[in-house]
Amino acid sequence: MVKDKPQPLAPLRMVGTVESAAPDGEYLQIGEVAALTGLTQRTLRYYEELQLLDPPTRLAGGFRLYSPADVARLRHILRLKGLLGFSLAEVKAIINAEEVQLRPTPNPTDAATVRRRLTQLDHVIANTAGQLDLLDRKLTDMTQLRADLATRLHDLSAQRTTLQAEHDGAQVSAASEYA
Amino acid sequence: MVKDKPQPLAPLRMVGTVESAAPDGEYLQIGEVAALTGLTQRTLRYYEELQLLDPPTRLAGGFRLYSPADVARLRHILRLKGLLGFSLAEVKAIINAEEVQLRPTPNPTDAATVRRRLTQLDHVIANTAGQLDLLDRKLTDMTQLRADLATRLHDLSAQRTTLQAEHDGAQVSAASEYA
DNA sequence: GGTCACGTTTACGTAAGCGTAAAAGATAGT
DNA sequence: ACTATCTTTTACGCTTACGTAAACGTGACC
Numbered sequence: 001m002v003k004d005k006p007q008p009l010a011p012l013r014m015v016g017t018v019e020s021a022a023p024d025g026e027y028l029q030i031g032e033v034a035a036l037t038g039l040t041q042r043t044l045r046y047y048e049e050l051q052l053l054d055p056p057t058r059l060a061g062g063f064r065l066y067s068p069a070d071v072a073r074l075r076h077i078l079r080l081k082g083l084l085g086f087s088l089a090e091v092k093a094i095i096n097a098e099e100v101q102l103r104p105t106p107n108p109t110d111a112a113t114v115r116r117r118l119t120q121l122d123h124v125i126a127n128t129a130g131q132l133d134l135l136d137r138k139l140t141d142m143t144q145l146r147a148d149l150a151t152r153l154h155d156l157s158a159q160r161t162t163l164q165a166e167h168d169g170a171q172v173s174a175a176s177e178y179a
Numbered sequence: 180m181v182k183d184k185p186q187p188l189a190p191l192r193m194v195g196t197v198e199s200a201a202p203d204g205e206y207l208q209i210g211e212v213a214a215l216t217g218l219t220q221r222t223l224r225y226y227e228e229l230q231l232l233d234p235p236t237r238l239a240g241g242f243r244l245y246s247p248a249d250v251a252r253l254r255h256i257l258r259l260k261g262l263l264g265f266s267l268a269e270v271k272a273i274i275n276a277e278e279v280q281l282r283p284t285p286n287p288t289d290a291a292t293v294r295r296r297l298t299q300l301d302h303v304i305a306n307t308a309g310q311l312d313l314l315d316r317k318l319t320d321m322t323q324l325r326a327d328l329a330t331r332l333h334d335l336s337a338q339r340t341t342l343q344a345e346h347d348g349a350q351v352s353a354a355s356e357y358a
Numbered sequence: 359g360g361t362c363a364c365g366t367t368t369a370c371g372t373a374a375g376c377g378t379a380a381a382a383g384a385t386a387g388t
Numbered sequence: 389a390c391t392a393t394c395t396t397t398t399a400c401g402c403t404t405a406c407g408t409a410a411a412c413g414t415g416a417c418c
Contacts, residue, residue, distance in 0.1 A: 115346060
């Protein structure tokens with residue numbers, strides 16, 4: 001499961017001139033983010049290429065600098081993909097829809113604009129509700145699976161103890177032969 | 180999302196001679212199984228090719244006949260794949276491992292055999308426990324995601340009612356212009 | 359200023375998981 | 389026997405989600 005080059009994680013922690021006048025606080029380089037998330041650098045660049053991640057700020061030399069927000073967004077992507085099984089294209093659509101509604105109304109009390117935002121909001125709400133439904137279905141299914149697995153594990157343990165006793169018994173009788 | 184050919188699902192329910200002397204009860208043809216599971220016929224044949232499904236019994240003419248057990252196995256495959264995100268190769272390994280331990284010990288009380296079965300059992304138990312752990316991690320993560328989604332949905336609804344009031348207010352004042 | 363680990367872009371490669379068409383045979387109904 | 393609807397196998401194609409190499413620049417350190 002080792003990806004990329006061996007990359008024995010080494011020094012390199014610079015404060016070289018940042019281009020985007022970023023306040024530089026908890027910014028991470030691509031290798032660190034990769035190690036943090038278990039992804040490869042290739043994958044991070046790929047996600048950026050697909051515009052799942054917005055272009056990170058860059059160090060003067062061109063090195064990517066990921067903000068905590070970038071990392072958070074990445075985590076969100078990963079759970080949409082890993083937990084709900086969405087494709088990257090679907091994930092992109094979802095997070096784009098999410099971004100849209102983050103501004104709490106710029107308050108342009110124009111009637112037509114408000115109506116447009118209303119129907120737009122309704123779409124987003126419907127989508128979110130749909131995701132919730134999907135998630136709930138998955139949750140119930142997984143709970144069922146969990147029960148099945150637990151039962152199976154229990155049965156296996158029982159079988160094991162039985163076998164163990166059988167084995168000990170055989171050993172004892174074998175030992176008694178030499179007693 | 181429509182797969183295969185349109186296949187307007189038609190008659191065809193025969194009792195033509197079954198080859199494998201199957202008692203014929205709830206046997207289904209491939210198209211019916213496909214409709215039942217949401218998979219395509221191609222996918223069913225593909226799974227069979229990967230030996231995820233064991234070769235179904237065939238009608239004299241060569242048509243596949245799936246037993247309820249086959250369908251059950253298929254469902255199990257689908258939840259391992261869909262819920263836990265295993266690849267088909269991993270699924271195959273898992274169900275193979277599962278099959279092995281279904282026989283409740285043929286009772287060959289040979290000491291060496293018993294020991295082999297014990298370590299074998301231990302492996303299966305470890306794997307099952309591992310799956311349970313994975314599932315539990317997923318469950319907690321999904322619960323978290325559910326909470327986030329619910330919060331978001333709540334916020335969106337609140338935003339909607341606010342906007343709706345705003346809209347109504349605008350309508351009212353506009354209407355009052357003509358009163 | 360050399361070195362070394364880390365980063366950059368560009369581009370071809372690939373494995374999984376099917377889709378899709380082609381040509382043909384099977385079943386049931388008329 | 390004819391037809392409509394199912395099924396069969398064979399085989400090439402395709403998309404997603406990255407892997408992997410090549411060639412080259414960068415940042416920090418000695």
